[in-house]
Amino acid sequence: MRRRFFILHNPNAGPAARRHYHSTLTMLRDAGAYAEIVETSRHGEGMRVTAEAALSFDAIVAAGGDGTVHDAAEGLLGSTTPLGIIPLGTANVFAREIGLPLSPERVASTLLYGMAWDIPVGQINARPFLFVVGIGLDAKAVAHFEATGTRHLGQAGLFGPLMRALVSHSDSVLRVTTDVGTSEAEWVIVTRAQRYAGGLLLSRQADVTQTKFYVVRFGGHGPLVRLRQLSALACGLLRYDPNVTIEAAEWVRVESDTPVPVQVDGEILGALPAE
Template identity: 30%
Template sequence: MSTRPRIRFIINPVSGTRSKVDVAARIKLYLDHGKLDHDIVYTDYAGHATELAATAAASNYTAVVAVGGDGTVNEVARGLLHTNTALGILPKGSGNGLARHLQLPLNLNNAIKVLNTGEISVIDSGTINDIPFFTTAGIGFDAYISSVFAGNKRRGLKTYVELVLKEVRTYKHLPVKVWLNELEMQTDCFVMAFANAAQYGNNAYIAPLADIRDGLLDVCLVRQLDFIKAINLSYCMLTKQLANVQSAEYFKTKHIRVETEEPMMFHADGEFKGKTSHFEVNLKPESLKVLIPKGKV
């Protein structure tokens, strides 16, 4: 029996903007087969990637590679939490938030080559109401946009920004109560983002100072947002700057509890998860191993 590292590729055949690319053929061409053993499996339904990843981890695979967008990455990573099997990513989505944060190549061929020479690092993850996330989660407007964006045939940053500027005019802030560190506050909430990584995806930085290995979540609270503040916040997100205090406030924490008078939408890694009135958000330190380019730790 071979003692070489084993890698499982999990492919979502309908993910992202480049789904017609023959990934299996690229793997055959660019993976170092003299160094690595591998198999390729395909997802058939929502949640299938988590099952396939967990099975590989239980069988002591060295890594499981998510081939798809942020939703596929989230599913695969869930199956690898608190195991010795590392997450690899071949980005094939529209946002590619975790791949960008880990400085992985967005070019498919180059991303495969990283698997030949990369190294393993350990990162934090988070949960929102016990649902794992790896880049960001949030309540309010960004969750609403996630629900709208999911039904939009056009993808990418331009579409996302257009939706934000269109919907910001009519979306209303809601009162919330927040427990954060030693602070208890009642405030308006237009959006509250919980950032393990710095960006949503597409290099849109909601929390530019977030560090995926520091054991803390960066919380971005936007109390109210008009069109002018939306322009300022969008500009700061695209230029990797902190928004001014009139537009957003930032906190760092390991745990936050939020209660709302009316049910609010929420998302995890850009995937709309529903509505509720109670949120528990927690940081899970050093909970996921990841394959990254050599020297990028």
């Protein structure tokens, strides 16, 4: 049984997520566990404190969304201290991928007694990532999402930023090189996760416990093509779109002659090139 938890908490959550968080904390404390809590709401803030806490706690817990999980995981690189999750985010993709139960009772039980296992960590431009890199349209949507402050609306808060990105986005030619070959695209997602933006099926073959990536290349020009592809993604039919290809790769490099934004695990990293 684990008794000492260091919790990295992102307080920017809606009322339902806050109730979930406090219920989970109550159950941990009722079981005799001690929890030290540090609040963080900006990408990158939690890495240093997580690395220090790993030396004296039984587990580090990311209480937030995928960005909070990313920060905690980055702080734990090279440590044997396990990482737990209280899913409070918009999409909670990583928690879904590892099959984490969502009820407070089962989350608390998993933190106290659950088995730990290794998850491989990818690298982009010498920075770690857990499950997804988006280049182009979705990175622009993430930038709008962060700027508008609609996280408290949950997945409903994604709609406006996505539509804004769709209308304002201008396609750039992306040169995509993998161990398989070189091609071009207008939007690229590199993933180890089957799901995308919550419960949307992106790649059935992807697996966060494996080192292999799946490279999703979106071709075609203009907002109507992107809208068609987003609709196919929402319906689980993306693999049938004539301008979309999905292939496995061991490594990926993406370049462009124009500035193109890059998001990593749901947070803006910067711009191309990316490898």
